[in-house]
Amino acid sequence: MEFDSVIRGGTIYDGHSAEGFVGDVAIKDGRIVAVGEIVGQGREEIDATGKIVTPGFVDIHTHYDGQVTWEHTLAPSSNHGVTSVVMGNCGVGFAPCRPDERDMLVELMEGVEDIPEIVMTEGLPWNWETFPQYLDAVGSRQLDIDVAAQLPHSALRVYVMGERALRKEDARAEDLAAMRRLTTEAIHAGALGVSTSRNLLHRTQAGELAPSLFAEEQELLALAGGLRDAKAGVFQIIPDIVSDTASEFDIMRRLAQASGRPLSFSLLQMPTRDPAAWADALRLLDEANADGLSMKAQVFPRPVGMLYGLNLSFHPFSLHPSYQAIADLPLPEKVAAMRDPAMRAKLLSEAPQDPNPVRMKTVHNAHAAYPMGEPPCYEPNLNDRIDRQAAARGLSFEEYVYDLLLEDEGHRLLFLPGANYRDGNLDAALAMAVHPQTILGLGDGGAHYGMICDASYPTFLLQRFVRDAPAGQAIDLAQAVASLSDAPARCVGLNDRGRIAVGYKADVNVIDLDRLHLHMPRVVRDLPAGGRRLQQQADGFVATLVAGVVTYRDGASTGELPGRLVRGGQLAPA
Incomplete structure (x- = not known):
């Protein structure tokens, strides 16, 4: 057989072109080798007639930092056409970490991301201390999708400052130098970037603020300096949601300038603050990009869903x-x-x-x-x-x-x-989703096991804003596909995926758009120590391929695990 697999007769939305076109996709050795009318045969032939064929989706805001070490399936993201995820967001994670600091990071993750302490105690192997060692541990894993990691600021602060990190102390000059050096070291080892949080809601179970909340601007600039020294990486930040939008944006501008690297921040329509704050942020975002800064807002295309x-x-x-x-x-x-x-x-x-x-x-x-x-x-x-x-x-x-x-x-x-639903409509969510300087994300897969199940947003977007959209609220299918694949991949430097084109990684979805259906979340107890989490299934995903291997067929896992750790940004195919 000439090819490993050929996907035939689907309407291809390649993540880049303005319109779909009917054709075939040939795959060999994990890469797309031909697109169009394919004469040769594949060892596996996938009939996509009447279906759409898209790049695998890329979710740049997840928290699989723990889950990736104890299981091979990164659900619920992988149930919704996602083939690559970025973890280590919001400044929280499990590396770097000395043995006597493990409880501190577990308590923080339990409070900020609603992962039960017993799940982490039983599940985390702790076969690392430094961040490069953590990457090595993740790099040894076989997964159903690809994963990339960011260096979390709170873990870094504790690693450098010890107990002083939790006592509201400012970082000393030697602390700042160490954080800058370790950020560069992490990027050179394969971290995709560095992340921090200024959100006052980020606390331990006992109500203590996350260590990153004690950082002054000079400490954030040290992280940015680490990216500049590495000449690579991205900066991800959760802004202070109670501060003035303009002053908070000024801080982010200075970070982008200091790093010389792309920066993205979370943006939602909050239910209790100035209803125009999100629009003000978009205006400031336009100005920053016009001034030559590479800044994006991570937005969510539906209400952030707290479940009780x-x-x-x-x-x-x-x-x-x-x-x-x-x-x-x-x-x-x-x-x-x-x-x-x-x-x-x-x-x-x-x-x-x-x-x-x-x-x-x-x-x-x-x-x-x-x-x-x-x-x-x-x-x-x-x-x-x-x-x-x-x-x-x-x-x-x-x-x-x-x-x-x-x-x-x-x-x-x-x-x-919880957000994006002021006055009972999705107008703000839609406006943010289609803005040219925003990136879809904030699904938080791998976190909030007993509170939120938002990693299903790709299915929701295609169902609600493409197929079933009311007049005046429709997103063009080609644009929707690009916003789920090409745009987020490019935002974080994963330039080898997110498109159906020759040379690109063969991460592909075959979707029956007419049959696409999102089910209600349900509770399962399949975490370590019998821990509970929310899962959410969807109908209509005919096949999902990662590196050319079918990982899901009609929504069910095939058991194949071609996913791996992605170390750092990736070059686009020549």
Whole structure:
């Protein structure tokens, strides 16, 4: 056979061209070797007639830093056509790390990214100390998709400063020099970039701020200097969401100037701040790029979805004192206990208690949640908000939601549009998604195991904004495919993928767009120590190939593991 595989007769959206075209794709030795009308045969022939053929999708904002060390499947991302992910975002991760600092990083990841401590304690092999050693450990793994890593600032700060990193101390001159040197070392070893967080919501379970939150601007400039010294890498940052947009943007501009490298930052329409803040950020972003800076905003094409339920991390009674006695029971026993009239009366009489203000706010925000059904609705009717439904029935929110949580034997999920859903529409999400200086991301795959399941956004985008879009809200299919593949790949320097063209890595999706369907998230217990996480399946992905190997067929894993660690930026094919 002339080729390893040939995908025949599909409508190809190559991630670059303005329009789709019918043709074949030939693959050999993990690369695309021909596109068009292919005469030769492949050992495997994939019939794509009536389907669309796209590059594999690239998700640049994930947190698989732990999961990549204990399992081979990077789900839920790999269930939605994603073939390459970037981890180490938000300044959190597990390297560099000395043995006596491991608990500190575990506590931080538990609080910031909602990964249970027992899962990390049981799952992490800790066969590294330095960041290059961590890359070596990941590089030994066989995976269903490719993964690239960034150096996390909080871990780096603790590694350099020890306990001083948590005592709100400023970095000394020798600390700054060490951080700059270690950033360069990480890039030379294969890190894709460096990441940090200035978001005050990023705390440990006990409510302590993430170490990166104590950093002054000179410390961030040291990280930027490390990128400049390496002459490579990207800078990823979560801005302070409560600061003035202009002043925060000025800091990011200075970081981009100091590094001479691309910088990206998270941008959402927040529910409680200036409704025009996101638009102001886009205006400033346009100005920065016009001035020659390489800056992008990472945006999300639907509401950031906080989920509540008796089987999840939070629900309206999860921080009530009496609930703690049943919190760890199996779900059927928990439901039985909550159906006891005495327990009901006790919980309804109590209020949440927790020293962590973020956890308290999370529970309080459940008042604005909606029941989630099958299929899941990510733009619910405002009248269906649980507190409004309770008022319409003459009940308190607590009385109404108590019974709601017990429906479906305790499996009922509640959905809170945590961002990008002001005034009950997706207008801001759409405007951000199609802006020329933004990149789709923020799905957080590998994190928030019991709170969020947003890694499914590629399926949502193709379903909601392409196939089923109302008039005036449609994204052109070619543009949508490019925004999921070529654009994010180029943003972080993975220039060898994201397109269907000769010489490019053979990461490919065959999708039945008419049959594309996103299912409601469900809870599974397949993490180390029986840990819980949310998974979300989709119909319509006929085949996904990584390096020319079929990894998923009709949504089911084939068991093939061609995915590997990607070390650093990659050159585009000649």
